[in-house]
Amino acid sequence: MERIRSITKKIGSISFSLLSPNEIRKMSATKVITADTYDDDGFPIAMGLMDPRLGVIEPGLRCKTCGLRVGKDKCPGHFGHIDLAMPVIHVGLVKSIRDCLRATCRECGKILLTDKQKEEFLNELKKYEKEGRDTTYQLKQIIKECVKSEKCPHCDREVGKIELDKPTSIRENGKKLTPSEVREWLEKIHDEDLVLLDIDKKSARPEWMILTVLPVPPVTVRPSVTLESGERSEDDLTHKLVDVIRINQRLQENRDAGAPQLIVEDLWELLQYHITTYLDNQTSGIPPARHRSGRPLKTLAQRLKGKEGRFRSNLSGKRVNFSARTVISPDPNLSINEIGVPISIAKELTVPVKVTSYNIDWCKQLIKQKSLSLSDNLEEYKPSVNYIIRETEGMKQRIKVTEKNAEEVAEKLEIGTVIERQLMDGDLSLFNRQPSLHRMSMMAHRVKVVPYKTFRFNLSVCPPYNADFDGDEMNLHLLQGEEAQAEAEILMKVQENILSPRFGGAIIGGIHDHISGCFLLTHQDKKVPVDDASHILASIKYEGKIPKVIEENEKKYISGKEIFSALLPDDLNIEFKAKTCLNCEVCTAPKCPYDAHVIIKNGMLKQGTIDENSIGAFKGRILDRIIRDHGMDAGREFIDNVTRMKKQKDKSRKD
Numbered sequence: 001m002e003r004i005r006s007i008t009k010k011i012g013s014i015s016f017s018l019l020s021p022n023e024i025r026k027m028s029a030t031k032v033i034t035a036d037t038y039d040d041d042g043f044p045i046a047m048g049l050m051d052p053r054l055g056v057i058e059p060g061l062r063c064k065t066c067g068l069r070v071g072k073d074k075c076p077g078h079f080g081h082i083d084l085a086m087p088v089i090h091v092g093l094v095k096s097i098r099d100c101l102r103a104t105c106r107e108c109g110k111i112l113l114t115d116k117q118k119e120e121f122l123n124e125l126k127k128y129e130k131e132g133r134d135t136t137y138q139l140k141q142i143i144k145e146c147v148k149s150e151k152c153p154h155c156d157r158e159v160g161k162i163e164l165d166k167p168t169s170i171r172e173n174g175k176k177l178t179p180s181e182v183r184e185w186l187e188k189i190h191d192e193d194l195v196l197l198d199i200d201k202k203s204a205r206p207e208w209m210i211l212t213v214l215p216v217p218p219v220t221v222r223p224s225v226t227l228e229s230g231e232r233s234e235d236d237l238t239h240k241l242v243d244v245i246r247i248n249q250r251l252q253e254n255r256d257a258g259a260p261q262l263i264v265e266d267l268w269e270l271l272q273y274h275i276t277t278y279l280d281n282q283t284s285g286i287p288p289a290r291h292r293s294g295r296p297l298k299t300l301a302q303r304l305k306g307k308e309g310r311f312r313s314n315l316s317g318k319r320v321n322f323s324a325r326t327v328i329s330p331d332p333n334l335s336i337n338e339i340g341v342p343i344s345i346a347k348e349l350t351v352p353v354k355v356t357s358y359n360i361d362w363c364k365q366l367i368k369q370k371s372l373s374l375s376d377n378l379e380e381y382k383p384s385v386n387y388i389i390r391e392t393e394g395m396k397q398r399i400k401v402t403e404k405n406a407e408e409v410a411e412k413l414e415i416g417t418v419i420e421r422q423l424m425d426g427d428l429s430l431f432n433r434q435p436s437l438h439r440m441s442m443m444a445h446r447v448k449v450v451p452y453k454t455f456r457f458n459l460s461v462c463p464p465y466n467a468d469f470d471g472d473e474m475n476l477h478l479l480q481g482e483e484a485q486a487e488a489e490i491l492m493k494v495q496e497n498i499l500s501p502r503f504g505g506a507i508i509g510g511i512h513d514h515i516s517g518c519f520l521l522t523h524q525d526k527k528v529p530v531d532d533a534s535h536i537l538a539s540i541k542y543e544g545k546i547p548k549v550i551e552e553n554e555k556k557y558i559s560g561k562e563i564f565s566a567l568l569p570d571d572l573n574i575e576f577k578a579k580t581c582l583n584c585e586v587c588t589a590p591k592c593p594y595d596a597h598v599i600i601k602n603g604m605l606k607q608g609t610i611d612e613n614s615i616g617a618f619k620g621r622i623l624d625r626i627i628r629d630h631g632m633d634a635g636r637e638f639i640d641n642v643t644r645m646k647k648q649k650d651k652s653r654k655d
Contacts, residue, residue: 017203021213029053029065029078032216035245037224037234049238049245054080055219070220077218082245084212084275085252086268087179089168091276091283092301093209098164100186100197100206103146106172107157109188111196112146114153121145121196139198166285168272179272183210214275216241236297240278240289247271317434322478324349330469331456332647335640336494336508339431339445340456341423341476343378346449349478350386350420351427355413363419370406373422378451383422390417423447423478428485430477430492431457433465440464440500440507444492460514460639461494463617464507495636498627506624506635509617510642517646518564518610524595526560532649533558539648540641542566561605567641568622569630570603576621579613615642 019027030046030053037050044050052064055077059070068075089097104111111118121142128135149159160172170177177185186206194201222235234242251267277289280301288296304310324345331340355363366385373384388409390397401409413419425448432442443464450456455474462468479485490496500507510518520526527550528536537547547562577589581596589597590607598608600622614622627635 015203017200018205018208019215020205020208024079024081024213024215027079028081028215030080032080032082032241032245033249035242035249037238037242038232049080049216049241050219050224051080054078054216057219057223075220077220079218080216082214082216082241082248084214084271085248085255086271087183088211088214088272088275089170089179089182090209090211091167091279094164094168094170096198097182097186097206097209098162098170099143100189100199100209101170101172101182102162103143103197104185104189104193105152105155105157105159106185106188108152108155109185109190110152110154111190111193112149112152112159113142113196117145118193118196125195135198139196142196167276167283178268179210183207183212186210211275214244236299237278239291240274240297240299243274243289244271244278247274320477322349322480324476325473327454328467328469328472328474329452329454329456330459331450332458332643334448334456334458335446336458336461336636337446338448338457339429339476340450340452340454341429341447342453342455343376343381343449343451344453345476346383346423346447347373348386349423349476351423351478352389352480353419353421355415355417355419357415360413360415364410364413366419366421367401367406367410367413370401371403374403376451378449381449383424383449385419385421387420388413388417389420390414423449425449428479428488430479430488431455431465432475432477433467433472434475437466438464438502440497441466442492443494443497444488445494458640458643460508460511460617460643462511463509464497464500495632498623498632498635498639500618503618505618506620506627507617509620509623509639510612510615511617513646513650514642515612515616517649518615518642521560521645521649522564522605522608522610523560524609527552527557528560528563528649530556530558533563535651536563536645536648537566539644540566561607563645564610565600565603565605567638567645568600568603568605569626569634571629572600572603572622572625574598574600574621574625576613578609579611579619580609 030051032047032049032051034045034048036045036048038048039045044052046052052061055065055075056063056070062069063075063078065078066075113121121138124138125135128138151158163171163174165171170182186209189197189206191201194204194206197206199206217237222237224235224238225233227233247267247270251264251271254267255264273286274289276283276286277297278299281288281297281299282302289299290296302309307313324341326342326345329340334340353359353363363385366383367388369382370384372380372382375381384406385401387401388399390399399409425446427447428444429447430442431445434441436442441464443461445457455476459469465474467474479488494508498506498508521528530549533547544566547558547566550557550559576598578596578598580594581592582594590599592608595607595609598610598614599606600608610622613619623635623638626638
């Protein structure tokens with residue numbers, strides 16, 4: 001028996017389907033019939049919403065279904081059920097109900113297609129499923145074909161017009177159908193027609209979309225909270241279920257007592273409202289259910305959907321250690337591979353370093369300069385160590401390094417100890433902007449500690465993150481192991497992701513100021529004074545041949561095209577149209593009067609204007625060629641140099 005328990009099982013697949021009324025009753029631990037929760041002594045009432053058979057949340061109490069306690073034993077909780085006095089439409093399935101009614105005959109229950117049409121559609125669906133293709137379009141076409149029918153091809157009954165009045169009212173030829181009538185109609189639909197209605201006959205029936213039994217979630221899903229005053233505050237789901245039970249009881253009593261039809265219908269509508277708002281309290285067309293304070297209740301759909309819902313907040317988004325978050329800002333002084341990290345964050349985040357015989361002296365020096373790490377002035381700041389971790393007899397001892405004990409800790413440092421040092425320039429980190437929609441939403445950057453309060457990076461890196469600087473916040477994650485750092489260095493560094501996996505072009509490149517700066521520098525016969533040109537060339541650390549000097553009106557200039565050529569590799573040869581091309585009826589290239597025909601020979605820009613088609617993200621022909629011919633390092637250097645050139649050109653214009 002023990003051996004069988006230890007066998008690891010692998011989940012092959014998971015299927016989602018509708019629960020039948022019988023399945024809801026089978027999985028139920030108890031029928032819920034009373035809206036009261038606790039008695040006068042504070043104990044849960046049997047067959048109430050907090051019945052101990054539904055699970056326990058009170059310490060010491062045992063679950064009456066599984067016998068486990070809360071906490072250590074971890075009773076998972078158990079479902080209950082409410083038998084509804086009258087059927088109710090499920091608001092989440094109302095469109096599927098409408099489609100089923102539109103596609104079938106009310107009299108005979110058959111689908112409104114001839115046998116020939118039915119066979120054609122079935123063969124088409126089988127073919128698509130065999131090929132693994134999506135059948136959504138074909139299923140929509142089936143409904144459209146059925147709606148065209150004026151008479152049932154099987155029993156000749158006239159087909160009524162089905163309309164949906166949101167949220168849950170269904171009309172046939174203007175007359176409202178009750179949920180009971182809708183359920184009777186759906187019960188008539190034949191099993192062989194279900195596949196054409198996008199229903200799997202093995203796991204569901206269309207009449208199950210009309211609720212006759214309502215599952216009651218376990219107590220563990222909707223725990224009550226005891227306030228400081230000693231009063232209990234119930235969960236929003238419990239509040240809503242109380243309303244459902246009370247109205248359900250009143251409806252049953254009035255129906256059994258033979259009350260007027262109008263009163264029964266009003267109570268039936270009220271039951272429909274309470275179950276609709278229990279499932280989704282933001283359903284359009286009806287007012288939301290509210291607390292006495294006026295706050296809308298947070299019911300089932302609100303727990304799941306949206307930014308604060310279960311998926312995005314708790315499953316996709318996690319809180320993790322060794323991470324930081326703050327506002328982002330642009331910084332043209334940084335390489336695309338770098339990220340500016342505020343000094344306040346650099347002092348808090350740590351990277352583990354194992355002490356060896358090779359680095360023990362360096363580690364001791366780091367610990368000893370603890371007093372210098374406390375400064376907020378970047379010029380005085382020196383990174384130190386926040387903690388050291390010693391392992392003795394299998395137990396880890398974590399010691400905080402302070403200004404007082406730094407000298408003592410440094411002297412006692414041993415080989416094998418792990419130090420958690422503060423961030424320093426060159427550390428590898430992961431940078432992420434949510435929502436993380438593709439792999440470039442998280443890339444690796446080298447840390448550059450800066451004396452500011454925001455994360456700063458080169459604005460060329462905005463497109464893959466879909467970032468802008470209107471208040472966006474981003475996340476920084478510090479890698480805690482050598483393997484992780486090696487993987488990030490090789491696979492995730494920004495320069496390794498310049499080319500998009502979606503279309504193969506450069507997703508990182510010139511944007512905004514890069515493009516306007518290069519356009520102004522290279523358009524027509526732009527000339528730059530020698531002094532300004534020298535500063536521009538110095539900013540990109542140009543060490544090649546001095547460009548040709550032009551004398552004009554006793555002043556010396558250098559051509560803007562020659563300055564830009566300093567960025568290009570010597571073997572670059574390319575010819576293309578700039579974005580400024582007007583697509584003239586008779587093209588005069590290469591002698592274009594608008595300077596829109598770009599010609600580069602042996603790394604020299606002979607003619608043409610540099611714009612988005614040359615260096616821009618997504619479209620940059622020059623950038624694309626440099627990366628393909630010379631690799632990612634050359635592409636990164638080109639983007640960095642374009643940024644520096646633009647920055648220096650703006651500075652020269654101001655001077």
